[in-house]
Amino acid sequence: MKYCKYCGQINDSDNNFCIRCGINIKNQIVTDTQENPNDSDPFYLENKQNKTKYILSIALYFFFFYIFSGFIQFLFTTIWLAIKHIDYDTLNSSKTLYNEYLTDALAWTNFLTYVGACGTLIPILFPIIKKDLKNFAQNQGFYWKWTGLGILIMYGGIIIASIIVSILTFWIDSGGTSENQEVINTIMKSGGLNLVLISVMTVILAPILEELIFRKALFGFFKHNTIKAVIITSIIFASIHVVPACLTIMLEIIAKNARWIDLYTEFVYIFSYLGQAFAISYVYHKSNGNIIPSIFVHFVNNFISLIMNLILMYSGNL
Numbered sequence: 001m002k003y004c005k006y007c008g009q010i011n012d013s014d015n016n017f018c019i020r021c022g023i024n025i026k027n028q029i030v031t032d033t034q035e036n037p038n039d040s041d042p043f044y045l046e047n048k049q050n051k052t053k054y055i056l057s058i059a060l061y062f063f064f065f066y067i068f069s070g071f072i073q074f075l076f077t078t079i080w081l082a083i084k085h086i087d088y089d090t091l092n093s094s095k096t097l098y099n100e101y102l103t104d105a106l107a108w109t110n111f112l113t114y115v116g117a118c119g120t121l122i123p124i125l126f127p128i129i130k131k132d133l134k135n136f137a138q139n140q141g142f143y144w145k146w147t148g149l150g151i152l153i154m155y156g157g158i159i160i161a162s163i164i165v166s167i168l169t170f171w172i173d174s175g176g177t178s179e180n181q182e183v184i185n186t187i188m189k190s191g192g193l194n195l196v197l198i199s200v201m202t203v204i205l206a207p208i209l210e211e212l213i214f215r216k217a218l219f220g221f222f223k224h225n226t227i228k229a230v231i232i233t234s235i236i237f238a239s240i241h242v243v244p245a246c247l248t249i250m251l252e253i254i255a256k257n258a259r260w261i262d263l264y265t266e267f268v269y270i271f272s273y274l275g276q277a278f279a280i281s282y283v284y285h286k287s288n289g290n291i292i293p294s295i296f297v298h299f300v301n302n303f304i305s306l307i308m309n310l311i312l313m314y315s316g317n318l
Contacts, residue, residue, distance in 0.1 A: 054217035064117040107194035114205040136292040150283030150297040161275025179245035207298035215284045234277035242270045
C-alpha cells in the first residue's frame with residue numbers, strides 16, 4: 001500500500017500517482033496496518049503546526065488593512081501637501097485639488113498596503129507555498145486541469161451572481177457597480193502612475209494575498225467539513241469587499257447625507273463577490289489544498305476585468 005504524504009489518501013501498491021490528488025507516490029510505501037497519518041487532519045492542512053502561521057497571517061492581514069493603511073494614508077497626505085505647498089484649508093476649498101489628492105491617496109495607500117502585507121505574509125507562509133509550488137510542478141496535468149475548469153466555474157458563478165444582482169436592483173438606479181469597484185475605476189481613470197499601481201495591485205498582489213488568506217489560511221480551520229469551509233470563507237471574502245463601504249454609508253445615513261436605499265444597493269453587490277468566492281473555494285478544495293490553481297483563477301478574473309475596464313475607459317464608457 002502507498003499513501004500520499006500530501007493529502008493522506010491510501011492507494012494500491014501498483015499506483016505511482018495518488019488517485020485523489022495526482023501526486024507522485026512511487027517511493028511512498030506503507031503496510032496494510034500502518035495508520036494514515038493524516039486521518040485526523042483536513043487534507044488541505046499539511047500539519048497542525050501550520051495553524052500558528054495561519055492565525056498570525058490572518059491577524060497581520062487585518063492589521064495591514066485596518067491600521068497600517070490608515071497610517072500610510074496619513075503619511076501620504078502629509079507628504080503630498082508638502083510637495084504641493086498647500087495646507088488642509090486650501091485642499092478642502094478646491095474641488096479640483098481635492099479630487100487629484102483623493103485619487104493619488106487611494107492609489108498609493110492601497111498599493112503600499114498590499115506590498116506591505118505581501119512582503120510580510122509571503123515569508124511567513126513560504127514553506128507552505130514552496131510545497132504547493134513543488135507539487136504543482138510535479139503534477140502539472142492535474143493542477144492545470146483544475147485551473148482551466150476553475151476559470152469556467154468561476155465565470156459561471158459570476159454570471160449567476162450578476163443575474164441575482166440585476167433582479168434585486170432592477171428597480172433602482174444603482175450605477176451598476178459596487179463602491180469597491182468604483183474606487184478602482186476612479187484610480188484607473190486618473191491614469192499615469194496611478195494606473196500602473198492599481199493594475200499591479202489588482203492583477204498580481206491581490207490574487208496572491210487574498211488566496212493565501214481566504215483559502216490557504218482560513219480553510220485550515222474546518223477539518224473535513226468542506227461545505228462549511230466554502231460557505232464561511234466565501235462570506236468573509238465577500239464581506240471584506242462590501243461591508244466597509246456599507247459601514248461608511250450607514251454613517252452617512254446618520255449624518256443625513258445618504259439614504260437607506262443606498263445601503264441596500266451597496267449590500268446587494270455582496271452576491272457578485274460570493275459568486276467568485278464560491279467558485280475559487282471549490283477549485284481550492286478539488287485541487288487538494290494547493291493554492292497555485294486558486295491564485296491562477298483569481299489572476300485570470302482580475303486580469304480580464306482590468307482589460308475590460310481599460311477598453312471601456314479609453315472608449316469613453318467608464
